[in-house]
Amino acid sequence: MSSVSTTAPRFAQRFMQVADWLEAEGASLYADRIRGILADSEGLTTYTAAxxxxxxxxxSSLVGALAGQSLRTGANPTTAEVEAVEVEVEGGTLRLLDTPGIDSTDERHREATMNALYQADLVAVVTDYQHVEADANLELLQMFAASEKPLLLIVHQVDKHLEAELPFAAFADSVRQLAADYGVEESCVFFTSVRPSAHSQLDELRAYLVAKAEGALGTDGEPMIRRLIEVAREGVSACYESELARRAKAVEELGGRAPQSLDEAREWLWDARRRADAFAQEEMERREAQKALVETRKDGWLRTVDLAQIAPYETAEKGRRYIDSLRADFKVGVFRSAKKTEAEREARLKAFVADLAQKVENFLVRPLSAEMAQQIREIGLHAAAEERLIQRCQGLGVRVDEAFVQACVKPGSLVSAEYGHQFVRDVQDRVRREMRAQVQGVVEELAAAVEERLRMEEQDGAAERDRAERWCHVLRSYVECGERFESALAAVTQGEVPSGE
Ligand SMILES: Nc1nc2c(ncn2[C@@H]2O[C@H](COP(=O)(O)OP(=O)(O)O)[C@@H](O)[C@H]2O)c(=O)[nH]1
Ligand SMILES: [Mg+2]
Incomplete structure (x- = not known):
């Protein structure tokens, strides 16, 4: 942090609003702590070591010795108060906090100690010579190692050391090793005694604390600002802790593992969204591919109808001969009797109809029906729908009979010599038109069957899609909360009130 010099008091005052916000968010403990720091009129010029x-x-003996005063010492103190002694240093005051002590049998003392620590710029864990590795001490080291505050390990009452049992250097080494395990540097480990001892670093410790205080106070107000920010951040954490944990649990319930960090959750969310999108995309593409396939098949079948050779030359010739027989001047036989003429017309009609019907059957209906049935099978529809469609294909056909052909004759055109050709084209057109209409009908039913299959497939995928959506939802909810948490932390670090939800 850069020097806050003259702006420090003003900057500190901004934390009043942060405190109000914390209060409103239900973190009144932290609000009170901020107010406590701000209420300390000496705050800006005081460096506190707890x-x-x-x-x-x-x-108490140690603090007294460091300050050159005598403090209340002795076993079993009945008060749970934190006592402070002050030492003048350059640029302000070094305040030494003597806490009642962490006693697992008295929760009030533990609480008073913990409550005092937020005011501290530095924490010193003091252990007597004989209990360096006591569980409670290790717990304390563990707890403060996690905080931002400088941490000292002080092994006191080293006058009790008996060189005959163990060389002091070996003892000191093992202590430094232990300290290193908790992230405490060698320069932050001190051995002290208030009784005469060759090993005591009481003066070094005092010099260290004074230098630390003067260094921090030289930046004018920074220690206090740091304390304010730290408490505000702890308060913000307390506000979000349970909500974030709840959302992490929801993620864990669905995904098997809680995210280890906001970044990890963001990565999971990104991945989940990508997969959900790909899923939707796939579904859409499958749908479009199926629709395109139906269109392609329809075009192919209609082309088959259009290109089928249903009236090759000899068939067309029979048609033209039939038309010739209808002309007014058509007469047959020596006597050109009406009966014979009529019989000839009848014969030509029958010959054309029989030939045409056979060609339509062989070159249009059968190949088309086989092609359609084959291609419908290839689509892979549900069995019942496929069966229905195949039957429909097998039932395709145009009833080419005398009436069908006769209906195509335009009597008014009989006078034209070229009409025979036109007539054969008209007959073919009518055959193709009827076939096209039937193909169209099959295509409609096919499209409906394809749609039905897609719908069922999509229904099958619905459970998976639901799961994917729920997964996205819990991740988003976690990430949103984490981001609000992060931005609230960033805000209070700037002495700003976090913006609304
Ligand atoms: N031998 C020895 N005894 C000490 C030393 N410092 C404190 N004591 C004694 O240890 C006991 C507890 O001291 P006190 O300062 O009250 O400990 P506190 O409970 O941590 O505050 C008292 O009887 C002190 O006289 C020391 O450096 N050497
Ligand atoms: Mg004491």
């Missing part, structure tokens, strides 16, 4: 540890570690 001494904590088990009872009788010698904290």
């Amino acid at each position: 001494f904590c540890g088990l009872f009788s570690a010698g904290k």
Whole structure:
């Protein structure tokens, strides 16, 4: 952080609003702590070192010795108060907090100690010579190692050391090793005693604290601002903790594992969205491909209808001969009797009809019906729908009989010599038109069957899609909460009130 020099008091005041916000969010403990820091009129010019540890570690004696004063010492203190002694340093005051001690048997003392620590710029864990590795001490180290505050490990009452049992250097090494395990540097480990001892670093510790205080106070107000920010951040964390945990649990319930970080959750969400989108895309593409296939088949079948050779030359010739027989001047036989003429017309009509019907059957109906049935099978519809359609294909056909052909004759055109050709084209057109209409009918039923199959497939995929959507939802909900948390943290770090939800 850059020097806040003259702006420090004003900047600090902004935390009043942050405190109000925390209060409104239900984190009144942190709101009170901020107000407590702000209420300290000396706050901006005070550097605070808190001494904590088990009872009788010698904290009070040590603090007194550091300050050159005598503090209330002795076993079993009845008060749970935090005592402060102050030492003048350049640029302000070094305040030493003597805490009542962490005693697992008295929750009030533990609480008073923990409550005092938010005011501290530095924490010193004090242990007596004989209890360096006591569980409570290790717990304390563990807890403060996680915070941002500088952390000291002080092994007190080293006058109790007996060189005959263990060389002091070896003892000191093992302590430094332990400290390193908790991220405490060698320069932050001190050995002290208020009784005469060759190993005591009481003066070094005092010099260290004074230098630390003067260094921090030289930046004018920074220690206090740091404390304010730290408490505000803790308060924000407290506000979001349970909600974020709840949402992480929802993610874990669905995905088997809770995200380890917001970034990981963002990655999961990104992935989930991509997969859900791909799923929807696939579905749409399948739908479009199926529709395109039906269109392609329809075009192919209609082309088959149009190109079928249903009236090759000899068939067309029979048609033209029939038309010739209808002309007014058509007469046959020596006597050109009406009966014979009529019989000839009848014969020519029958010959044309029989030939045409056979050609239509052989070159149009049968090949088309086979082609359609084959291609419909290839689509892979549900059995019942496929069966229905195949039957429909097998039932395709045009009833080419005398009436069909006669209906195509335009009597008014009989005078034209060329009409025979036109007539044969008209007959073919009528055959193709009727076939086209039947093909169209099959295509409509096919399209409906394809649609039905798609719908059922999509229904089958619905459970999977639902799951994917739920997964996206819980991830989004976690990420949103995490982002609000992050931006609230960023806001209070700037002394700003986090913006609304
Ligand atoms: N031998 C020895 N005893 C000490 C030392 N410092 C404190 N004591 C004794 O340890 C006991 C507890 O000291 P006190 O300062 O009250 O510990 P606190 O409970 O941590 O505050 C008292 O009887 C002190 O006289 C020391 O450096 N050497
Ligand atoms: Mg004490």
